Amino acid sequence: MTVKKLSPEELLGLNKFVVDEEEPHIVLDKTVCARCQEKPCLYVCPAVLYTLKEGEMNFDYAGCLECGTCRVVCKDKGIIKWTYPRGTFGIAFRYG
Ligand code: SF4
Numbered sequence: 412m413t414v415k416k417l418s419p420e421e422l423l424g425l426n427k428f429v430v431d432e433e434e435p436h437i438v439l440d441k442t443v444c445a446r447c448q449e450k451p452c453l454y455v456c457p458a459v460l461y462t463l464k465e466g467e468m469n470f471d472y473a474g475c476l477e478c479g480t481c482r483v484v485c486k487d488k489g490i491i492k493w494t495y496p497r498g499t500f501g502i503a504f505r506y507g
Pocket of ligand 1: 437455456457458459460474475476477478479480481482
């Protein structure tokens with residue numbers, strides 16, 4: 412029997428997200444992000460949700476894995492809100 416190995420992108424694609432459109436669970440102060448020299452969130456987010464767009468921090472909480480890594484590394488406090496999503500919202504992990 413041959414077992415197909417899935418790539419990280421394929422495994423992430425198996426997860427189910429219910430996005431809370433009314434209340435983001437992570438909120439940034441982009442003026443703080445603009446001053447931050449290191450911008451560690453660009454490198455640590457396993458879902459690659461932080462990107463630079465024309466020099467400005469771009470972030471979409473919709474694919475968040477709720478790992479909390481960005482909250483830990485954001486030493487300049489550009490993340491002004493980090494909570495788990497409200498009940499019934501967020502990620503449902505599938506197959507690990
Ligand atoms: S909690 Fe984890 S997955 Fe979600 S935005 Fe932060 S680093 Fe990315």
